[in-house]
Amino acid sequence: MFPFLLDERVWICTLCLLFFIFVCLFLSGFYPYSAAIPDLPGRTGLQLIREYPTMYQYDELDRQVVNNRVQQFRGQMNRYLSGELSEEAFLPLRLQNGLYIQKHAPMLRVAVPYGMMSAQQLRRMAEVCDRYDKGYCHITTRQNIQFNWVKMEDVADILDTLADVEMHAIQTSGNCIRNTTSDPLAGVAADEQTDPRPYCEIIRQWSSLHPEFAFLPRKFKIAVIGAAEDRASIQLHDVGLQLVRNAAGETGFKVWVGGGLGRTPMLATLIWDFLPQAHLLGYLKAVLRVYNRYGRRDNKYKARIKILVNSLGAADFSAQVETEFQRTNTEEFQLTGAELEHARSFFTEPAYEQLDADACSDEDAPPAYHHWLRRNVRAHRVAGYAIVTLSLKYQGTAPGDISSEQLRRAADLAERFSFAEVRNTQQQNIVLADVKRSDLFALWQEASRMELAAPTIGTLSDVVCCPGGDFCGLANARSLPINTAIQQRFDDLDYLYDLGDLSLRISGCINACAHHHIANIGILGVDKKGEEFYQLTLGGETGKRSQIGKVLGPSIPLDAVPDALEAIVDVFVEQRHEDEPFISTYQRIGKDRFKERVYATGH
Amino acid sequence: MQRVIKQQEKDGQHDPWQLLTDVSADFVPAGDTDYILPLSAWQLLAPEFKGFQRIPGVWLEADIELEPLAEVFTAAPLVAVAFPAFVDGSGFSTGSLIREMFSYKGELRAFGSLLSDQLGYLRRCGYDSVVLPDDQDMDIAIQQFNADMVSYQGDVLQPYTPFRRRISAD
Structure with missing residues (x-):
């Protein structure tokens, strides 16, 4: 019927024309994010057009x-x-x-x-x-x-x-270098000096399938921050890095080594107050080499680098690292300015709009919304924007659990409100980092519908909890029933708000996956002759400063835990000065009064 | 018969080295054998190595102090590192250091408790021969040892930082 369709020249011409139109559209800024990305020397604009403006993308x-x-x-x-x-x-x-x-x-x-995850990754x-x-x-x-x-x-x-979708499971367990963690507010926090994510990405790549460090004495965890407040608990890592500037205005790191929880909780020791950024990988290699050669392998519980740092002493340990660093830190291991620039180019500022800082259309909104605003929304460094935490601590679910439906809806929210990316937090919640203040009410309504808006971030019921004995083969005791009991006991929102900031973490065994040592109130599951018992610690903290909690007394059985918690909270309420947070009261009065009350009932 | 895997060579090749776990005081070397001696014996017999047809190789424990051994690395034609258990990866750093710190150019050999799945990492840490334990799969080992895998770090002979080559390629 159309004999010219059989002529392949016609087809080729048509395809070429279509391709040409497509390229023209692309170059003319049809793509939504291309305008926001600055050109870098030596790179063409096309290479920089990325689907997500603030995430690393594979090459x-x-x-x-x-x-x-x-x-x-x-x-x-x-x-x-x-x-x-x-x-x-x-x-x-x-x-x-x-x-x-x-x-x-x-x-x-x-x-x-x-x-960091993209909306596409959430859907996957x-x-x-x-x-x-x-x-x-x-x-x-x-x-x-x-x-x-x-x-x-x-x-x-x-x-x-x-x-x-550019994800993997490489080195997420085992005795090797684990996933590098960071500040969930990277790039948007007002107190940030340098964005840590380009450095995290460099460390991720360098540590992935590194031939020398795949069979270490024990696991090895690195965390990086670039802000004043430590939202990644760097001092509880094998290596903690904080980006700083020296007097000459150069960028480098404060380096802490030898932190960790587990059986022997320890805060890391500062071993270098200014590691120039170019030497990051050479220095990490030196630390890991000393650890790989001299760390203990005879006892699993003494194998972390913290034990080596402690047994050698920080001075001796850092001298050994320094020697190793000096003799093998050749040019090949140093980061060039161009490399750092390339890494930074993935974490550009998204296309923020010029907004009125006070723009809010929610004065008539219900009280529940205002609770949520107070607890789940934080200030953003850009006027008119806010940082929102979606809570995964909904009553009746395990902390940190999220359903496929919620994942999809969170992806929708990220796309609609926050440049299509989210961040998982150490507290097992999800952050939308770039929400317009004028969108907050709409976002709250959507989040509430999918049970992601529990207005309890930072309160006693924002519990951090490992899967515990219900799932984990290592656990000595269950952690989820404790969480449920606490949620039921402290379900009055007004009371929770009165108590203010109070962190509670529950680990089902001494491996301390829930980091109970750094909670204001920590709960640890232990095995006592086959029975589930729980040890309480008080006074741990992380953030503005790091502190390891102190054991309150003998462990108690499961059904006594809610009463013990109530006793602790009662002492706090009685002794509290005005609105001071739990941790301040605890530091002022010490643990004895808490101990008396908890054990007065005869545990 | 021990199975020695070498880079870029097929199996069945002849390996001239005989490793001695210890050497008695009255040991007399055979005139036609190349030996790998324990470090202490090697140092005792150095530098003359009387009766040996050539300078013997030397074997070390993976966690030994390397600093005092500069002369060993200058003279020995082969250095073998003993891996005490396949989960003990100290030998990966030891091999890398022998190459990096002493610019050792001779043959670097891994032996002891190893998995065939570790041979890719061993090669990238500077090892150019491996004595494969009897229970390990030969084909996997050869494939791993010779695979030309892309990586973020290169290897000990040609190390690089992750982005270095990718941006200069622009």
């Missing part, structure tokens, strides 16, 4: 590295399932890829580098929840995501599906 090398690892892991898994690879040999290989064998099923921990998490898990997943205290019900034979396929 060909990232893709190859991740895909190669997935293929390698698929082979290892097949050899394990067919019996060629022994349980013992497979153990470190699967742990290096985030796969634990838990009570009911294998658990896969997916890396969320410094907590939702797909994994529905297709391979039970419709939900769990946000961890190190900003990662856990799937608790995967099947061994599905893991390689899940990894493929993650790689499609």
Whole structure:
């Protein structure tokens, strides 16, 4: 009927024309974010057009590295399932890829580098929840995501599906360098001096599949901040880095080494007050080398770097690192200005609008909204914008758990209100970092509908909690029933608000995944002759300063925990000066009065 | 028969080295054998190595202090590092240091408790031969040892920072 359609020249011309039109549209700024991205010397504008203005995006090398690892892991898994690879040999290989064998099923921990995720990645998490898990997943205290019900034979396929959206599970467990964590308010906090994310990304890449540090004495955790307040608890990490400027205006790091929780909680020691940024990787290599060669391997509980720092003494340890650093810190390990600039180019400022700082259209809104504003919304460094925390502490659910439906809706909210990205927090919530103040009411309504607006951030009921004995093979006791009991006991919002900022964290065992040592009130599950008991600690804190909590007294049985908590809160209310927070009262009066009250009832 | 994997060579090749776990006082070397001696014996017999057809190789524990051994690395044609357990990765740093700090140019060999899945990392830490334990898969080991994998760090002989090569390629 149309003989000219059979002529291939016609087809080629048509395709060329379509391509030309497409390129013209692209170059003319059709793409929404292209205008906001500044040109860098030596790079063309086209290369800088990115789907997400404030996130790292893979290039060909990232893709190859991740895909190669997935293929390698698929082979290892097949050899394990067919019996060629022994349980013992497979153990470190699967742990290096985030796969634990838990009570009911294998658990896969997916890396969320410094907590940042795009809307697209959230949706992919939702797909994994529905297709391979039970419709939900769990946000961890190190900003990662856990799937608790995967099947061994599905893991390689899940990894493929993650790689499609630039995610992986590399080094999320095992005795290697773990996911680098950071400030969930990076780039938007008013007290920030330097954005830590470009450095986190450099560390992520450098530490991923590093040939020298995959079989360390024990796990190794790095956290980086660039603000005055420590929202990543850097002093509780094996290495904590804080970006600072020296008198000459140069950028560098304060370096802390040897922090950690677990059986022997310790704050890290400052070993260098100004590491020039160019030497970041050379110095990390030196620290890890000293640890890899001299860290203890005879006892799992004495194998973290904190024990080595403590046994050598900080001065001796840092001298050894310094020697190692000086003799092998050659030019190849130093970061050039161009590299740093390239890393920074991924974390550009999104296209903020010029807004009226006071713009709010919510004066007639219900009181619940104003509660939410007070607890879940924080000041942003840009006028007219706010930082919003979506709470994953809804009554009746496990802290940090999020359903596939909620993931999808959170992705929608991120796209509609916050430049299509979110951040997972150490407190197991999700932050939308760039919300217009004028959108807050609409956002609140949407978030409330999907049970992501519990107005309790920073209060006693914003509980941080590990999966505990209900899921975890390591746990000595369950943590979720404690959380439920506390939620039920302290369900009066007005009372919670009166109590003010009060952190509570529950770990099901001494591995301290919920970081109970740094909570104002910490609860630790212990095993007493096969019974679940709980040890209480008071006075821990993180943020403006770091402090490890003190054990209150002998551990108590599960059903005594809510009463004990109420006793602690009662003492606080009686002794409190005006509106002071719990931690100030505790520091003023000490632990004895709390102890008397808790144990007066005969535990 | 021990299985030695070398870079860029196929299996079945002849390996001339014989590793001695210890050396008695009355040891007499055979005229046609290349030995790898324990460090203490090597140091005792250095520098003449009387009766040996060539300077012997030396083997070390992975966690040994390296600073006093500069002369060993200058003279020994082969340095073998003992891996006490496959979960003990101190030998990865030891190998890297021998290459980096002493610019050691001879053969660097890993032996002891190792997994075939570790050979890619071993090569990138500067090892150019590995004695593969009997229970480990030879094909996987050879494939891992010779795979030309892209990486963020390069290897100990040609290290780089993650972005260095990618931005200069623009």
